[in-house]
Amino acid sequence: MTDETEYTPPKVWTWEKGNGGRFANINRPVAGPTHDKELPVGKHPFQLYSLATPNGQKVTIMFEELLAAGHAGAEYDAWLINIGEGDQFGSGFVDVNPNSKIPALMDRSGPEPIRIFESGAILTHLAEKFGAFLPTDPAKRAEVFSWLFWQMGSAPYLGGGFGHFYAYAPVKIKYAIDRFSMEAKRQLDVLDRRLAESEYLGGEDYTIADMAVFPWYGGLVKGWLYGAAEFLAVEEYKNVNRWADAIFARPAVKRGRMVNRKTGEPSEQLHERHDASDFETKTQDKLAAE
Amino acid sequence: MTDETEYTPPKVWTWEKGNGGRFANINRPVAGPTHDKELPVGKHPFQLYSLATPNGQKVTIMFEELLAAGHAGAEYDAWLINIGEGDQFGSGFVDVNPNSKIPALMDRSGPEPIRIFESGAILTHLAEKFGAFLPTDPAKRAEVFSWLFWQMGSAPYLGGGFGHFYAYAPVKIKYAIDRFSMEAKRQLDVLDRRLAESEYLGGEDYTIADMAVFPWYGGLVKGWLYGAAEFLAVEEYKNVNRWADAIFARPAVKRGRMVNRKTGEPSEQLHERHDASDFETKTQDKLAAE
Numbered sequence: 001m002t003d004e005t006e007y008t009p010p011k012v013w014t015w016e017k018g019n020g021g022r023f024a025n026i027n028r029p030v031a032g033p034t035h036d037k038e039l040p041v042g043k044h045p046f047q048l049y050s051l052a053t054p055n056g057q058k059v060t061i062m063f064e065e066l067l068a069a070g071h072a073g074a075e076y077d078a079w080l081i082n083i084g085e086g087d088q089f090g091s092g093f094v095d096v097n098p099n100s101k102i103p104a105l106m107d108r109s110g111p112e113p114i115r116i117f118e119s120g121a122i123l124t125h126l127a128e129k130f131g132a133f134l135p136t137d138p139a140k141r142a143e144v145f146s147w148l149f150w151q152m153g154s155a156p157y158l159g160g161g162f163g164h165f166y167a168y169a170p171v172k173i174k175y176a177i178d179r180f181s182m183e184a185k186r187q188l189d190v191l192d193r194r195l196a197e198s199e200y201l202g203g204e205d206y207t208i209a210d211m212a213v214f215p216w217y218g219g220l221v222k223g224w225l226y227g228a229a230e231f232l233a234v235e236e237y238k239n240v241n242r243w244a245d246a247i248f249a250r251p252a253v254k255r256g257r258m259v260n261r262k263t264g265e266p267s268e269q270l271h272e273r274h275d276a277s278d279f280e281t282k283t284q285d286k287l288a289a290e
Numbered sequence: 291m292t293d294e295t296e297y298t299p300p301k302v303w304t305w306e307k308g309n310g311g312r313f314a315n316i317n318r319p320v321a322g323p324t325h326d327k328e329l330p331v332g333k334h335p336f337q338l339y340s341l342a343t344p345n346g347q348k349v350t351i352m353f354e355e356l357l358a359a360g361h362a363g364a365e366y367d368a369w370l371i372n373i374g375e376g377d378q379f380g381s382g383f384v385d386v387n388p389n390s391k392i393p394a395l396m397d398r399s400g401p402e403p404i405r406i407f408e409s410g411a412i413l414t415h416l417a418e419k420f421g422a423f424l425p426t427d428p429a430k431r432a433e434v435f436s437w438l439f440w441q442m443g444s445a446p447y448l449g450g451g452f453g454h455f456y457a458y459a460p461v462k463i464k465y466a467i468d469r470f471s472m473e474a475k476r477q478l479d480v481l482d483r484r485l486a487e488s489e490y491l492g493g494e495d496y497t498i499a500d501m502a503v504f505p506w507y508g509g510l511v512k513g514w515l516y517g518a519a520e521f522l523a524v525e526e527y528k529n530v531n532r533w534a535d536a537i538f539a540r541p542a543v544k545r546g547r548m549v550n551r552k553t554g555e556p557s558e559q560l561h562e563r564h565d566a567s568d569f570e571t572k573t574q575d576k577l578a579a580e
Contacts, residue, residue, distance in 0.1 A: 007462040013471040013521050029475040031483055099440055099480050107432070116432045118439035125432050142397070142406045142415050149408035150389055152439055156446035164469075172297040175459065176466055181303040183450075185319040190389050193321055231303050 023168060026083055031098065037090030042077030042274055045109035049081050049093060050102045052261035054159070054215035054225070058119045059103045060273070061211050061256030062126055062133070067276070068252040071130045073109065078259045078273040120152045123208040133208045144202035147194075147209035155216045157183045158225075167226040181232065184220070188237045191217055195239035210247060215257075218244035255279050313458060316373055321388065327380030332367030332564055335399035339371050339383060340392045342551035344449070344505035344515070348409045349393045350563070351501050351546030352416055352423070357566065358542040361420045363399065368549045368563040410442045413498040423498045434492035437484075437499035445506045447473045448515075457516040471522065474510070478527045481507055485529035500537060505547075508534035545569050 015029050041047055046063070050056040066074035081087040081102050088100040097104035097117035105122045107114040107129075116125045127134035135141045161180035165173055191213065194201060201209040216225070221240050223229035235241070247253055258270040258279065267285050270278055305319050331337055336353070340346040356364035371377040371392050378390040387394035387407035395412050397404040397419075406415045417424035425431045451470035455463055481503065484491060491499040506515070511530050513519035525531070537543055548560040548569065557575050560568055 007464040007467075009456065009462060009464075009467055009521065011520055012523055013468075013475070015472060016468065027469075027472060027476075029472040029479070031476055031479040098484055099444075107428075110428065112429060114429045114432050115436075117436045118443060120439035120442065121432065121435035124435050124439075125428075128431075129428070138397075138400065138415075138419070139402060139404045141418075142404050142411065145411040145414050146405070146407045149410035149414075149442055152410065152442040153408060153446060154389075156443060157450055160447055160451065160473075165466075166299065169465065171465065172299060173463060173465060174297040174299075175461065175463060177297075177299055178303075178306065179317075179454075182305060182317060182319040185303070186317075186321055189319070189321040194388055230301055231299065233302055 023084075026086060026088075031094075031100065033091040033094040034086065034089040035091065037087075037092055039090070039092035039096065039106075040077075040079055041106075041108075042079075044075040044077045044274070045073060045107070046076035047106040047108060048076050048078045048260075049096060049104045049106075050078060050260045051081050051083055052257065052259060052263075053102065054155070054219055055101070055119045056103050056260055057215040057257050058212050059105065059122050059126075060259035061215070061253050062123055062208065064252035064256040064259075065211070065250075066126065066130055066132060069132060071132060074126070074130060076273070080260050080262070080271050082262070118152075120148055120212060123148070123212060127208050133206070133211070135202070135205070135207070140203055140205075144207045144209045147201040148212050150190075151209070151212040151216065154187050158187065158216055158220070162228070163226045166228060166231070184228075184232055188217060188220070188232070188234065188240060191243075192237040192239045195243045200243070206247075210243075214244065214247045214253070218247060222248065258282065313374075316376060316378075321390065323381040323384040324376065324379040325381065327377075327382055329380070329382035329386065329396075330367075330369055331396075331398075332369075334365040334367045334564070335363060335397070336366035337396040337398060338366050338368045338550075339386060339394045339396075340368060340550045341371050341373055342547065342549060342553075343392065344445070344509055345391070345409045346393050346550055347505040347547050348502050349395065349412050349416075350549035351505070351543050352413055352498065354542035354546040354549075355501070355540075356416065356420055356422060359422060361422060364416070364420060366563070370550050370552070370561050372552070408442075410438055410502060413438070413502060417498050423496070423501070425492070425495070425497070430493055430495075434497045434499045437491040438502050440480075441499070441502040441506065444477050448477065448506055448510070452518070453516045456518060456521070474518075474522055478507060478510070478522070478524065478530060481533075482527040482529045485533045490533070496537075500533075504534065504537045504543070508537060512538065548572065 039049060060078060063074055063076045094100060096106055096115045099117060103119055105116045116122045134144055157180060162184040165176040165180055200206050201213060219225040221234040221237060221244050258268055259273045261269045267282055270282055329339060350368060353364055353366045384390060386396055386405045389407060393409055393412060395406045406412045424434055447470060452474040455466040455470055490496050491503060509515040511524040511527055511534050548558055549563045551559045557572055560572055
């Protein structure tokens with residue numbers, strides 16, 4: 001698509017269905033539920049309703065890291081929300097997340113259940129609850145929050161901007177691809193400069209800021225997202241690559257990336273997670289297949 | 291611009307300067323400083339480097355609310371960062387915010403200065419420091435964080451998506467305007483449904499979630515942003531309008547919106563704020579002009 005012809009928007013926008021590219025069928029100009037459907041509830045204190053997109057991975061990585069660090073109270077049931085089939089518009093899901101996006105969490109560890117939505121809020125809630133992966137020292141805490149919020153405000157340009165127009169839109173629009181490619185590269189350079197001076201984003205310790213940024217920007221430099229590694233020349237960002245490799249080497253991260261996964265190798269897909277042994281079964285499947 | 295011709299992206303993206311629309315001159319594919327420039331430091335514990343965009347307003351509203359609530363320790367100097375002139379690429383600013391965006395804050399109230407960037411991180415830091423506008427009860431706190439992070443993850447679709455393609459891009463691209471208009475309306479509906487059941491976003495109390503959401507979505511329904519009130523039919527969102535009117539009626543919000551402002555009526559522009567009396571001078575200017 002080139003920039004030849006001019007379009008004049010109407011005075012009042014109206015919805016024309018059907019030309020939104022991949023995921024068009026799940027995008028709407030209104031919120032709220034489309035059908036009645038209760039959510040399942042398992043045996044553990046935390047009930048996660050999610051899918052292994054980058055935003056979903058943040059939270060399953062956090063749960064697996066908490067469990068690996070010995071926080072037995074962080075046991076969780078991870079239920080699959082199939083966004084392609086509209087599970088996020090069921091009434092039960094909307095009660096947990098009125099924004100109809102994964103991940104969404106019910107914390108049933110206390111006397112009254114607590115809902116939490118938005119991956120950044122869920123990471124913060126869990127970090128505060130378990131006193132883990134979020135410093136209490138004000139300077140260190142401010143740095144972690146700065147990078148955590150940086151991720152939340154920046155990734156929409158990577159996902160909803162670059163990823164959409166480069167990989168999913170029904171037409172390739174040069175202006176939009178250029179705009180968001182420039183921003184994606186700028187963001188990678190922001191991270192690269194930070195990781196040149198610091199082992200992790202918040203400082204010397206691995207925190208929820210790293211867990212939030214890794215599934216997006218780590219995924220990008222590792223070539224998992226949008227098939228865009230060559231297009232964005234991700235090998236240039238050497239410090240991001242070093243950091244992504246270190247995080248990916250963590251067993252909890254490997255487990256977290258498998259949970260609620262519906263794509264890739266069957267042995268990497270743990271559609272639901274209700275027990276630590278669920279991973280062992282998958283590992284046995286993998287060994288048996290080799 | 292219609293969707294007639296197909297574009298094929300190259301294997302590796304390269305930067306072509308000069309076709310980015312308004313703000314094109316301040317967008318780059320790399321991070322880091324472009325020139326050496328130290329930041330000024332005033333007499334107060336907090337040094338804010340900002341501009342009265344929606345993200346900037348969040349923080350000046352928070353400071354004015356803290357002062358209005360009697361937190362005398364929240365005195366601040368607000369310095370103007372002119373993003374159109376590239377102030378955000380000065381070395382001193384980049385040291386405070388490596389992402390080169392406003393707002394950026396230095397907290398000099400303790401033994402060592404602390405940098406904080408990203409408006410959501412700044413709101414959280416100040417709320418925790420003063421014990422204000424962020425509940426400590428886990429359920430209430432989770433709800434406030436959910437809406438605060440919702441704002442951070444959603445507004446890029448409103449600003450960098452809808453606002454850019456509707457108001458600032460050099461060509462009007464129907465596909466992009468439709469995509470982001472749909473999302474802007476969905477987000478307004480998410481808020482409208484929440485505010486139908488709750489006085490404020492976090493519950494019965496006014497919190498940093500409201501301060502974060504108001505400058506964007508309150509600005510949209512009040513017609514301040516992008517001249518898009520008619521296009522998005524914002525009058526439909528009656529609960530958002532009720533809530534926005536209530537927040538706008540707060541004197542601290544009116545003051546906060548004036549700080550670091552470079553557009554609109556001269557009497558509404560307080561380019562820098564170094565003392566509470568700075569607002570009185572502006573009020574006298576306004577009365578004298580009438």
